[in-house]
Amino acid sequence: MGENISVTKIKHLEKFMQNIPLNIFFKDTECKYIYASEICKNLNKHGDDWTIYGKTDLEIQPFPELGRQYYEEDKKLIQNGGSLCYTSVFPMEDKDYYYEIKKQAVADDNGNIIGIVGTVTDVTELMTMRNKMEEYYMTDPLTGLYNRKYLEAWKKVEAPIYPISFISCDCNELKHINDTYGHEYGDQLLCFVGELFRTYLPKNCCAIREGGGEFLIICNDTSEVKAKEIVDNLVNKAKHLYVKGHKLSIAYGMVTMNEENYDFNEAHRIADCIMYEAKRAMKKLQNQS
Structure with a gap:
């Protein structure tokens, strides 16, 4: 029992x-x-x-x-x-x-x-839901690219795959279009940039809007030669994009680092310097034409 x-x-x-x-x-x-x-x-x-x-x-x-x-x-x-x-x-x-x-x-x-x-x-x-909220929090609503919050998070947990290349970008005509035609058309130009980067950047690259018309592209496992090919392709694809008769013009500056010399802040600074030099050269050439 x-x-x-x-x-x-x-x-x-x-x-x-x-x-x-x-x-x-x-x-x-x-x-x-x-x-x-x-x-x-x-x-x-x-x-x-x-x-x-x-x-x-x-x-x-x-x-x-x-x-x-x-x-x-x-x-x-x-x-x-x-x-x-x-x-x-x-x-x-x-x-x-x-x-x-x-x-x-x-x-x-x-x-x-x-x-x-x-x-x-x-x-x-x-x-x-949490992933969607984080994506929304770290995404620029105008261009659909990552924003500065994403960049700050990336810097905290970065795990570079060397060689790593950084490409600084700046829209040459943004201020002129904003002042002449209004911010509606300036926003249209920025949307074109977002679409350009989302469509033609390789999967190992991410584009970040840092503010205004300035962007940073981070490319893991990308040599200097490959980074130049990426920039050349972006320049070529942008040739047919116009806003109010102004061709989409972007100044680029790139730098590539390996494990032994990697420093994000230094890479960002160098890429910015090269980009601003390119921007001045493009403006000078435009004034001469």
Whole structure:
């Protein structure tokens, strides 16, 4: 009778666990799953007969890098104790899914670690909203390019891929168009610049509007020769863009740095100096024509 009650209680406990409003998992000291709620069990689909139980993340994760990360974390928890909390992104076909993962080592009454308990929370909606807000916060609304807030954030977490090239840019006709035709047409010129950069810059480059008609292009993994090709292409593509009869004219100044001489502030200063020299030369040539 007592044994039947014990079995019943165990079955009831399993039902409680299945219906708890939380995605939860347990692992043993070999980092193998001994219990998992539905979201965990559904991470890998191998048919109705497949089970997550008795397997590690190395075996069940559809993304091998995540599987290795989770497994190594589990081994450290089993060895050293403690807890972890972080957000993982799962790049699925339709969109990216974000899950907050919390896990903690569990010890018995003698302090011996007997396994891991963890929870998985879907935070996709929250992270998507946060990413959109950050993008909005760091984007110039007129040109659609990044703004100075993005540049400041980039400087704090920068991880240059060398060689890295910086291209300073300034719109030559912006003040004249603003003063002569009004800011509506000056804005149109800036929109053309934004479209030009978004369309023709390589993926390893990002363009930032620093203010007025000044822009900075940061190009990772870009040699001096490649940076010059990028500028030449931008100049060529801008030849057919006009605002109130004025061709879109941009002065460029570029500098390339390697790991041994890299300094952002110095690179920015040099690129600006070269750009202003080019701007003066273009104005002089225009006055002579």
